Amino acid sequence: MNLFRQKARAGFTLVELMTSIGCGSLILAALMAGSVALQRSFAAVEGYSTTEGNQLRVLDYIAMDCRRALSATVASNTLTLTVAGYYKPNGSAFAPTFNSATNAVQYNGGTSTNYTIQYSQSGSNFVRTVGPSASWPTGNTATAIATNVSSFTVSLQDLTSTVSCSITFSPSFTNNPGAGPIAGTTVSSNTFLRNAGARQ
Amino acid sequence: MKINSVTSERGSVLVTALITITILTLICATSLYVASQNTNAGMQAASWQQALSGAESAVDQAFNALNMNASGTSGAWTNWKRVDSSSLPTTKPSGGSTAVAPPTSNKYNYLIPSNITFQQGVEGNNSVSSWVTIDTAGLPLDNNGNQWYRVRATGSAGAPGPKRVSNQRLDDDLRKLSLIFDRKAGGTVSSPVASRTIEVIAASQTKNVLAYGFVLRNSIYMNGNTLIDSFDSRYSATSTNGQYDSTKFLSHGNVATVNSTGSNLNNEPIKGSLAYSGPVVKGTGGVTGTISTPFNASPPDTSDPSWTALPVNTYTGAPGSNSLIATGTRANPTQVKINGDFITNATFTILGAANSYIEIWVSGKFQTKSTLTQSNGVYVKWYVDGGSITTDGGTYINNQTGTATALYTTFIGVGAGTASIGGNSNLIAVLNAPGYDVTVKGTGDFSGSIAANSLSMVGSGSIHYDEALAANGINSSIANYSIASWFEDNSDPTRGQTF
Numbered sequence: 001m002n003l004f005r006q007k008a009r010a011g012f013t014l015v016e017l018m019t020s021i022g023c024g025s026l027i028l029a030a031l032m033a034g035s036v037a038l039q040r041s042f043a044a045v046e047g048y049s050t051t052e053g054n055q056l057r058v059l060d061y062i063a064m065d066c067r068r069a070l071s072a073t074v075a076s077n078t079l080t081l082t083v084a085g086y087y088k089p090n091g092s093a094f095a096p097t098f099n100s101a102t103n104a105v106q107y108n109g110g111t112s113t114n115y116t117i118q119y120s121q122s123g124s125n126f127v128r129t130v131g132p133s134a135s136w137p138t139g140n141t142a143t144a145i146a147t148n149v150s151s152f153t154v155s156l157q158d159l160t161s162t163v164s165c166s167i168t169f170s171p172s173f174t175n176n177p178g179a180g181p182i183a184g185t186t187v188s189s190n191t192f193l194r195n196a197g198a199r200q
Numbered sequence: 201m202k203i204n205s206v207t208s209e210r211g212s213v214l215v216t217a218l219i220t221i222t223i224l225t226l227i228c229a230t231s232l233y234v235a236s237q238n239t240n241a242g243m244q245a246a247s248w249q250q251a252l253s254g255a256e257s258a259v260d261q262a263f264n265a266l267n268m269n270a271s272g273t274s275g276a277w278t279n280w281k282r283v284d285s286s287s288l289p290t291t292k293p294s295g296g297s298t299a300v301a302p303p304t305s306n307k308y309n310y311l312i313p314s315n316i317t318f319q320q321g322v323e324g325n326n327s328v329s330s331w332v333t334i335d336t337a338g339l340p341l342d343n344n345g346n347q348w349y350r351v352r353a354t355g356s357a358g359a360p361g362p363k364r365v366s367n368q369r370l371d372d373d374l375r376k377l378s379l380i381f382d383r384k385a386g387g388t389v390s391s392p393v394a395s396r397t398i399e400v401i402a403a404s405q406t407k408n409v410l411a412y413g414f415v416l417r418n419s420i421y422m423n424g425n426t427l428i429d430s431f432d433s434r435y436s437a438t439s440t441n442g443q444y445d446s447t448k449f450l451s452h453g454n455v456a457t458v459n460s461t462g463s464n465l466n467n468e469p470i471k472g473s474l475a476y477s478g479p480v481v482k483g484t485g486g487v488t489g490t491i492s493t494p495f496n497a498s499p500p501d502t503s504d505p506s507w508t509a510l511p512v513n514t515y516t517g518a519p520g521s522n523s524l525i526a527t528g529t530r531a532n533p534t535q536v537k538i539n540g541d542f543i544t545n546a547t548f549t550i551l552g553a554a555n556s557y558i559e560i561w562v563s564g565k566f567q568t569k570s571t572l573t574q575s576n577g578v579y580v581k582w583y584v585d586g587g588s589i590t591t592d593g594g595t596y597i598n599n600q601t602g603t604a605t606a607l608y609t610t611f612i613g614v615g616a617g618t619a620s621i622g623g624n625s626n627l628i629a630v631l632n633a634p635g636y637d638v639t640v641k642g643t644g645d646f647s648g649s650i651a652a653n654s655l656s657m658v659g660s661g662s663i664h665y666d667e668a669l670a671a672n673g674i675n676s677s678i679a680n681y682s683i684a685s686w687f688e689d690n691s692d693p694t695r696g697q698t699f
Contacts (some may be wrong), residue, residue: 035224042231049238053368056245060374068687086687093691096337096350096401103343105401105685145370194686 047172054146055187058126058167061145065117066163066191072156078120079154079163084195085113119165121152126167148172150184161196165189237367243324244366247357247394248375250328252688254316254355255398258332261313262351266334266402266681269302277301280311286338288352291385292331302349308335325358337401345530346404348684352397354384359392376690383692396688403684413472413665415499416457417634418654420481422468426640427662428453429471431647434603434668441601443628444647444664451488453665455655457481458498468657472665499634499651502612504583505535505561512537518544524560526552526578533557533581541565541586544572544594552578562586566611568594574609576600581610584633587617591627592642598628604668606630606648616653621646622661630669 012020066072069081085108086093097106108114118129125144151168171182268276281296286306299309316328330353337350363379365372376383379392413430414420422428430453431445432438438448453472457463460478465486473489474481477496484491512535522544528534534557541564548570550558554577564586571594574580582589589611600608606628613619613633621627622642631638631650638652646663657663 046234053241053371057370057374064688087691091691093689096339098339100343107685194683
């Protein structure tokens with residue numbers, strides 16, 4: 001009687017098992033390391049894209065509004081731009097008219113109705129407030145056009161004909177392999193008020 | 201007896217591997233998708249900027265054409281087309297006739313500049329197209345009688361990538377791209393495009409040759425008992441009924457010369473400043489203001505009128521009736537052409553109601569041998585081609601009152617010549633004759649402003665600059681155009697959206 005008679009089985013020896021476990025561990029470690037690196041790289045790229053998008057958007061907004069502004073004032077680090085009412089309630093643009101009394105051109109259908117656009121920092125948001133108007137453009141609305149803002153400074157140059165803005169964004173990707181903290185990114189703009197000078 | 205009998209040997213390696221691969225694939229796919237969105241947003245932002253550059257460059261082309269036209273430079277409207285329509289196009293225009301001049305009302309000129317191209321084969325958009333129109337926008341003439349123009353330019357840049365909005369809604373609010381729907385012209389677009397339109401009002405900037413009092417291309421000479429000073433016809437404190445009063449004189453009778461060679465003031469009184477280029481001016485002891493150098497603003501050339509719209513009354517010599525009648529307006533003055541010399545041997549009168557305008561073009565010489573009177577309120581502008589303007593043989597009466605009375609009588613000396621002013625009478629006028637050698641003599645007074653080649657004052661004559669002329673652009677010409685208004689037209693009436 002053979003108590004240990006078994007069917008023939010294929011199997012691994014202890015050495016084979018140890019070898020395979022070792023190789024598997026190395027592969028898994030490499031995969032994990034690669035995955036972590038990939039995630040960090042992705043987070044860095046995502047942070048860069050987001051920050052760059054914020055910067056471009058902020059600069060585009062400020063440039064567009066300053067160029068068409070009639071005047072600009074700064075109070076409590078808030079930029080207030082006065083612009084003509086270029087658009088009718090239905091969305092179409094007014095045709096220009098000429099004011100012979102002032103030898104200047106008007107864009108608001110001669111109604112002398114102007115509007116304000118404000119830029120300010122609210123917490124970590126950079127806010128653009130349009131209004132006041134019930135019909136143009138969309139009422140008195142405040143929109144956070146950028147996030148992660150750590151500071152905003154604005155000043156007027158050249159007898160209020162140029163607006164100088166400086167916006168600093170907090171670093172969105174904080175893993176720093178080197179020494180010291182990661183600095184935020186600062187963007188600056190100097191925009192000439194093309195419509196300043198009592199053109200309206 | 202069966203011990204350690206194993207019947208199930210199924211493992212989980214394959215399942216585990218599949219799950220791992222699936223998870224990793226999902227992570228990679230998500231990363232690629234987000235990265236693709238970010239790239240797409242970046243491309244769209246870049247295209248948005250490129251479109252504005254295209255529009256701005258097209259505006260520059262328009263201003264270049266207007267400025268070249270203002271300066272009389274040939275080729276100002278090369279490649280420009282003109283369309284007879286008061287409605288501006290919403291898409292790239294076509295057709296029309298060759299433009300040769302700025303547009304008049306209910307017409308527009310347009311230009312399609314060459315595309316701005318970038319390095320070929322790179323990622324992203326590599327070409328920006330643009331087009332620009334110029335029209336009057338129904339604007340009336342400005343207070344100087346000049347036309348302003350509306351310049352509308354559109355720049356378009358392809359937006360590479362799929363027809364997909366940005367993953368950032370705020371970007372979509374700012375940058376309104378035409379991904380499928382053409383938001384400016386309606387219809388659909390074959391491929392995504394960033395299109396931006398800016399509207400600029402081009403305002404004429406005038407160069408006022410009267411701003412400096414007496415400006416010369418060459419020498420100034422004074423000798424005898426002469427005087428140069430100023431007054432201001434706008435105010436009673438500085439004038440009497442708008443005319444010079446020796447008890448109310450001012451000290452802004454400024455004199456300037458581009459080439460002072462041969463100049464000598466002989467310490468005669470100039471109640472004003474002197475500016476010059478060239479050698480040191482002699483005898484400046486009578487100059488009460490500052491003396492400075494250099495001075496390089498040479499008075500521009502004058503030219504004959506370019507009458508086209510209205511009929512011209514033509515005479516040979518002075519009209520036998522010894523009178524002319526002004527019935528025109530400032531925009532459309534009465535036009536009179538004198539072939540030959542205009543010499544008044546008898547009393548001559550220019551009649552007309554107040555604020556009527558007349559332009560008289562003399563192909564020969566101008567000379568008053570008797571009394572020439574123009575009615576109060578009548579504006580008379582003389583164009584003299586014959587190289588001689590003489591008013592000291594008779595009397596030219598301009599008894600206007602009010603502001604800038606000298607503007608009621610303007611002499612435009614075309615080409616080179618001489619002018620003799622004085623006698624025993626007073627002449628109130630503007631003399632714009634940068635090619636003329638002007639002599640002021642006798643005991644008469646001249647009030648107004650002079651732009652000439654040279655000025656010689658002898659005898660006891662005096663000349664008085666009216667400072668009101670500097671503030672009045674009626675006698676100025678267009679120097680160039682500047683931006684009076686700028687805005688980006690983001691209107692979207694097709695879809696009823698407001699910005």
